[in-house]
Amino acid sequence: MKTIEDLGDLRGKRVLVRSDFNVPLDGTTITDDGRIRAALPTLEALLDQGARVVVTAHLGRPKGAPEAKYSLAPVAARLGELLGREVALADDLVGDSAKATVAALQDGQVALLENVRFDARETSKDDAERGALADELAALADAFVSDGFGVVHRKQASVYDVAQRLPHAAGTLVLAEVEALRKAVEDPERPYVVVLGGAKVSDKLGVIGNLLTKADKLLIGGGMMFTFLKAQGHEVGSSLLEEDQVETVKGYLAQAQESGVEIVLPVDTLVAPEFGSDDFEVVAVDAIPAGTMGLDIGPRSAALFAEAILGARTIAWNGPMGVFERPAYAEGTKAVAQALVDTEGFSIVGGGDSAAAVRLLGFDEAGFGHISTGGGASLELLEGKTLPGIAVLED
Numbered sequence: 415m416k417t418i419e420d421l422g423d424l425r426g427k428r429v430l431v432r433s434d435f436n437v438p439l440d441g442t443t444i445t446d447d448g449r450i451r452a453a454l455p456t457l458e459a460l461l462d463q464g465a466r467v468v469v470t471a472h473l474g475r476p477k478g479a480p481e482a483k484y485s486l487a488p489v490a491a492r493l494g495e496l497l498g499r500e501v502a503l504a505d506d507l508v509g510d511s512a513k514a515t516v517a518a519l520q521d522g523q524v525a526l527l528e529n530v531r532f533d534a535r536e537t538s539k540d541d542a543e544r545g546a547l548a549d550e551l552a553a554l555a556d557a558f559v560s561d562g563f564g565v566v567h568r569k570q571a572s573v574y575d576v577a578q579r580l581p582h583a584a585g586t587l588v589l590a591e592v593e594a595l596r597k598a599v600e601d602p603e604r605p606y607v608v609v610l611g612g613a614k615v616s617d618k619l620g621v622i623g624n625l626l627t628k629a630d631k632l633l634i635g636g637g638m639m640f641t642f643l644k645a646q647g648h649e650v651g652s653s654l655l656e657e658d659q660v661e662t663v664k665g666y667l668a669q670a671q672e673s674g675v676e677i678v679l680p681v682d683t684l685v686a687p688e689f690g691s692d693d694f695e696v697v698a699v700d701a702i703p704a705g706t707m708g709l710d711i712g713p714r715s716a717a718l719f720a721e722a723i724l725g726a727r728t729i730a731w732n733g734p735m736g737v738f739e740r741p742a743y744a745e746g747t748k749a750v751a752q753a754l755v756d757t758e759g760f761s762i763v764g765g766g767d768s769a770a771a772v773r774l775l776g777f778d779e780a781g782f783g784h785i786s787t788g789g790g791a792s793l794e795l796l797e798g799k800t801l802p803g804i805a806v807l808e809d
């Protein structure tokens with residue numbers, strides 16, 4: 415991959431940077447700014463050279479139209495504080511406001527475009543639609559730097575198509591992530607254990623087929639566990655469930671058995687009648703009461719998972735074990751994080767929320783082998799897949 419240095423002298427040049435600023439928010443308060451901090455080295459390197467930096471990023475999953483709760487305004491403010499410079503926020507992505515904001519930039523100044531997913535073309539499956547948006551984005555800049563590692567697994571206009579239209583390079587975050595993760599991908603020390611959880615169940619179920627050919631053990635917690643429990647014939651109440659994936663998961667369970675890979679599922683879970691309720695209890699996974707939802711793995715499961723992690727030489731973890739944002743449902747995630755710190759194996763934590771969980775629960779980042787800013791992206795790299803946002807930079 416080309417680096418920023420390969421782009422030559424960037425003084426006075428308009429450089430479009432794709433960052434991943436998909437940070438956890440409580441209203442308009444950023445609860446963990448790790449992804450913004452991770453973007454700073456590239457932005458500072460460009461600004462120090464006198465480039466005019468235009469940043470594009472997404473927040474959440476808006477449905478292709480502006481929605482106030484997904485505005486990047488809190489991110490612009492935090493980025494300005496961290497850079498120690500004013501960050502102009504355009505009201506739109508490629509409209510009059512964006513054009514005027516970019517035109518007003520002086521050398522060494524930075525602007526942020528409003529949420530790229532407010533434009534439905536960003537995530538379109540249609541090449542021509544994405545291409546039309548990429549043309550408009552490319553018209554705002556002289557060069558493109560891809561540094562949003564958390565989105566390089568997405569074939570989206572601001573990640574993939576725009577790179578085909580401008581001289582391009584990988585930013586320092588993308589380079590560092592790929593280097594750190596490639597080591598684990600190519601020759602993981604064994605036993606190699608992968609821990610999966612979180613809420614993006616349909617996305618992440620897709621990686622399991624390939625992981626079953628790589629890992630020795632898969633530990634499944636978080637929102638993902640209920641589709642597995644259902645596939646085993648258990649009732650899961652009102653827990654997060656991908657009903658249409660139950661058959662696929664049955665296939666994974668059979669595949670694992672044939673190939674000698676162990677899939678470790680929780681034996682107990684913390685349930686409550688509704689999200690946020692303090693009326694919770696721990697039940698066995700074959701006794702989830704109707705009308706309750708599973709919000710964390712239970713203590714027996716946490717001990718089981720910790721034991722597997724402590725016995726491993728390489729551990730990749732993506733996705734919290736429960737709704738860790740509420741202390742009452744954070745114990746499973748804490749236990750897994752603690753085991754990752756205690757193990758003698760090399761540990762990789764991936765994902766916006768998983769990395770945030772580690773910090774918010776008070777763990778020292780130095781206790782982990784690598785904390786990746788990308789969950790889906792790091793998992794797909796670990797699967798051995800070619801990621802569109804990386805491949806396009808290798809051309």
Ligand SMILES: Nc1ncnc2c1ncn2[C@@H]1O[C@H](COP(=O)(O)OP(=O)(O)O)[C@@H](O)[C@H]1O
Nearest residue numbers: 612613614636637709736737765766767768789
């Ligand atoms: N049992 C569960 N039910 C619903 N949501 C859950 C459950 N367990 C974890 N989560 C949620 O998963 C979210 C993180 O998922 P995800 O985005 O997949 O992880 P990451 O960003 O680390 O890749 C957290 O906000 C957490 O509250």
Ligand SMILES: O=C(OP(=O)(O)O)[C@H](O)COP(=O)(O)O
Nearest residue numbers: 434436564565765766788789790
């Ligand atoms: O948060 C992200 O990914 P992650 O939850 O897999 O770490 C990225 O910003 C990608 O977001 P997306 O999964 O909505 O494309």
